[in-house]
Amino acid sequence: MTTDQLIHQIKIKKSFLCIGLDVDLNKIPVHLLKEEDPIFAFNKTIIDATHHLCVAYKPNTAFYEAYGIKGWQALEKTINYLNENHPDIFTIADAKRGDIGNTSTMYAKAFFEDLEFDSVTVAPYMGKDSVEPFLAFENKHTILLALTSNQGALDFQTKKIENQELYKKVLETSKTWKNSKNLMYVVGATKAEYLADIRQIIPDSFLLVPGVGAQGGNLNDVCKYGMNNYIGLLINSSRGIIYASNDNDFAEAAASKAKELQEQMALELNRHL
Amino acid sequence: MTTDQLIHQIKIKKSFLCIGLDVDLNKIPVHLLKEEDPIFAFNKTIIDATHHLCVAYKPNTAFYEAYGIKGWQALEKTINYLNENHPDIFTIADAKRGDIGNTSTMYAKAFFEDLEFDSVTVAPYMGKDSVEPFLAFENKHTILLALTSNQGALDFQTKKIENQELYKKVLETSKTWKNSKNLMYVVGATKAEYLADIRQIIPDSFLLVPGVGAQGGNLNDVCKYGMNNYIGLLINSSRGIIYASNDNDFAEAAASKAKELQEQMALELNRHL
Numbered sequence: 018m019t020t021d022q023l024i025h026q027i028k029i030k031k032s033f034l035c036i037g038l039d040v041d042l043n044k045i046p047v048h049l050l051k052e053e054d055p056i057f058a059f060n061k062t063i064i065d066a067t068h069h070l071c072v073a074y075k076p077n078t079a080f081y082e083a084y085g086i087k088g089w090q091a092l093e094k095t096i097n098y099l100n101e102n103h104p105d106i107f108t109i110a111d112a113k114r115g116d117i118g119n120t121s122t123m124y125a126k127a128f129f130e131d132l133e134f135d136s137v138t139v140a141p142y143m144g145k146d147s148v149e150p151f152l153a154f155e156n157k158h159t160i161l162l163a164l165t166s167n168q169g170a171l172d173f174q175t176k177k178i179e180n181q182e183l184y185k186k187v188l189e190t191s192k193t194w195k196n197s198k199n200l201m202y203v204v205g206a207t208k209a210e211y212l213a214d215i216r217q218i219i220p221d222s223f224l225l226v227p228g229v230g231a232q233g234g235n236l237n238d239v240c241k242y243g244m245n246n247y248i249g250l251l252i253n254s255s256r257g258i259i260y261a262s263n264d265n266d267f268a269e270a271a272a273s274k275a276k277e278l279q280e281q282m283a284l285e286l287n288r289h290l
Numbered sequence: 291m292t293t294d295q296l297i298h299q300i301k302i303k304k305s306f307l308c309i310g311l312d313v314d315l316n317k318i319p320v321h322l323l324k325e326e327d328p329i330f331a332f333n334k335t336i337i338d339a340t341h342h343l344c345v346a347y348k349p350n351t352a353f354y355e356a357y358g359i360k361g362w363q364a365l366e367k368t369i370n371y372l373n374e375n376h377p378d379i380f381t382i383a384d385a386k387r388g389d390i391g392n393t394s395t396m397y398a399k400a401f402f403e404d405l406e407f408d409s410v411t412v413a414p415y416m417g418k419d420s421v422e423p424f425l426a427f428e429n430k431h432t433i434l435l436a437l438t439s440n441q442g443a444l445d446f447q448t449k450k451i452e453n454q455e456l457y458k459k460v461l462e463t464s465k466t467w468k469n470s471k472n473l474m475y476v477v478g479a480t481k482a483e484y485l486a487d488i489r490q491i492i493p494d495s496f497l498l499v500p501g502v503g504a505q506g507g508n509l510n511d512v513c514k515y516g517m518n519n520y521i522g523l524l525i526n527s528s529r530g531i532i533y534a535s536n537d538n539d540f541a542e543a544a545a546s547k548a549k550e551l552q553e554q555m556a557l558e559l560n561r562h563l
Contacts, residue, residue: 039393079393082400089362113389115413117440120312120352127355140388142415142435144442162415167390169417172463178451190445 018135019156020223020247023107026072027248031283034275035073035109035225037255038063038095039080044260046267056084056091061098063259066268068103070275073251075109075225096132107251108134109225113162115140121150129157136160138203138225141187145194152196158223159200163187163215166205166228188218201225206252209238220245227253236278240285248286254278291408292429293496293520296380299345300521304556307548308346308382308498310528311336311368312353319536329357329364334371336532339541341376343548346524348382348498369405380524382498383407386435388416394423402430409433411476411498414460418467425469431496432473436460436488439478439501461491474498479525482511493518500526509551513558521559527551 027033040056052058064074076095081088099108114124114137121139128137129151136158139148151159164174164184174184181189191200201223204215215224224243229236229252236252243250254274262270300306313329325331337347349368354361372381387397387410394412401410402424409431412421424432437447437457447457454462464473474496477488488497497516502509502525509525516523527547535543 041396077389077393077396079387079389079396079400083396083404085400085404086359086362086366088400089359093359113413113416114352114386116350116352116386117438117442120350123314123350123352123356127352127358127361131356131358140386140413140415142413142446143438143440144445144447146440146442148442165390165416167416167419169390169419169421172417173415173451173456173459174417176451176459178446178449178456183446183451183456186446186449 018107022105023072023223024247026105026107027286030069030072030279031286032070032072032279033248033250033252033282033286034071034278035075035251035253036063036067036071036258036275037111037253038074038076038259039255040091040259041080042084044263046263046265048265054087054091054094056081056088057094057098060091060095062268063271064099064103066272067258067275068106070272070279071106073107073109074099075111075253075255077111077255093132096134100133107136109160110134110137113138113140115143115147117143118146118150121147125151125154129154136201138162141191145190148191149195152194152199154199157199160225161187161191161200161202163202164204164211166207170205185214185218188215192219203227204243206235206239209235209242212239212242216243216245221247221249223249223251225251225253229254236281236285240289244285244289248290252278252282291380295378296345296496297520299378299380300559303342303345303552304559305343305345305552306521306523306525306555307344307551308348308524308526309336309340309344309531309548310384310500310526311347311349311532312528313364313532314353315357317533317536319538319540321538327360327364327367329354329361330367330371333364333368335541336544337372337376339545340531340548341379343545343552344379346380346382347372348384348526348528350384350528366405369407373406380409381407382433383410386411386413388413388420390416391419391423394420398424398427402427409474411435414464418463421464422468425467425472427472430472433498434460434464434473434475436475437477437484439480443478458487458491461488465492476500477516479508479512482508482515485512485515489516489518494520494522496522496524498524498526502527509554509558513562517558517562521563525551525555
């Protein structure tokens with residue numbers, strides 16, 4: 018998917034919501050556990066109930082790998098279901114991969130070719146040659162971790178390196194990499210003011226913002242500091258939507274929570290565009 | 291496996307060799323492609339030919355994920371084969387994972403419980419709460435990326451943060467984390483002199499050293515600067531061993547390359563212990 022196509026979808030749906038499909042078998046409605054593939058059954062029901070309210074889905078690979086082969090089968094079924102039924106929706110493999118050159122190419126093949134995701138999250142620690150293999154894929158997007166929403170972000174990311182916080186150094190440096198136009202960035206919303214600084218460095222890029230809701234960010238502030246002329250924001254919510262209820266009404270509850278966020282987003286889009 | 295058991299194995303085998311099982315179907319002997327599971331067939335043959343010469347095997351997950359479900363099945367068969375036939379061998383899932391707390395727990399379950407590896411490699415960028423969930427597992431080891439052997443290591447890892455290179459900051463900080471005794475570290479051997487500094491910070495920890503051979507390090511220097519009283523080194527070789535030949539004699543060729551390294555390691559052990 019191209020960035021223009023993503024922007025087009027956001028305008029049509031009046032939504033820049035990304036729904037995180039982080040399926041924990043201890044948290045889904047018990048009646049689904051009788052299904053042959055409970056993870057996929059849960060995802061399919063959530064997707065059917067919410068696809069008109071969001072522009073992206075983001076399965077976190079950890080939740081699938083924890084269930085071994087069955088988990089990977091569920092991940093494969095989920096991405097295939099999305100690509101067949103909702104090709105206009107942007108898909109994110111939240112995998113936080115990264116390795117030396119030829120090995121990163123193998124990861125890129127796994128997520129862009131074997132599973133056919135539109136994008137994958139990548140960790141920056143190993144530098145340029147660990148990220149560029151992902152950037153080489155046409156119309157695929159590499160979402161680089163910059164500032165994450167967890168407490169541990171303070172251990173290294175916000176420490177100063179050459180008079181600049183490490184996460185800003187990552188942003189600056191990544192702009193010099195080959196095919197950097199295919200980069201997006203993970204930026205936590207725990208302090209929305211950070212977004213103003215970040216927009217100084219990467220005014221045009223899309224930001225994937227976790228941490229609105231469960232992790233404690235505020236949508237209004239995120240838009241105030243983070244939105245650009247091309248919108249430039251995908252806001253993720255996982256648990257707040259998919260676990261809104263763990264009873265028979267879980268799909269309606271998820272849709273209702275997604276609708277709440279979509280309506281706030283429609284207001285923000287009206288205000289900013 | 292405990293660290294003491296690993297050290298015991300090193301002394302018995304006079305080897306601290308780790309063999310990287312990075313299987314690329316374009317590089318293995320073509321006759322294996324007729325097998326039902328060529329990746330596992332290759333691994334099994336390599337393991338059968340080399341297990342007496344090494345103390346660890348390290349499949350890099352990228353090479354398995356690139357082949358989708360079949361790749362994961364091959365990875366599962368490989369770790370099961372190792373655990374059933376060679377329980378004394380240390381196993382490393384080279385996965386370079388890391389995510390926020392509850393998500394890292396899912397990754398730890400994937401590699402320590404579902405696949406039953408002894409250890410997993412983890413990226414430090416997201417800090418303390420992304421690594422501690424791995425450290426919580428008894429007799430399992432978390433091998434933290436510190437200084438990698440690729441060119442991109444110079445982008446961030448060797449840059450100064452609070453008057454100290456980032457990789458040293460990672461080493462220092464990680465020592466304060468809960469259950470840090472379960473930490474080992476990835477340290478590239480591109481400049482063996484770095485190891486002297488590293489040993490100042492973490493004198494007792496095991497180091498997993500890639501980059502001897504294909505990536506250009508020197509075994510003698512690595513041992514001079516990196517070996518401690520508990521040996522403290524696992525030296526990895528992947529392509530140099532497993533692709534020593536791509537003909538019918540590939541297993542013998544791999545064993546011969548492994549034997550060469552093992553004999554050098556026996557000399558180093560005699561010299562240092």
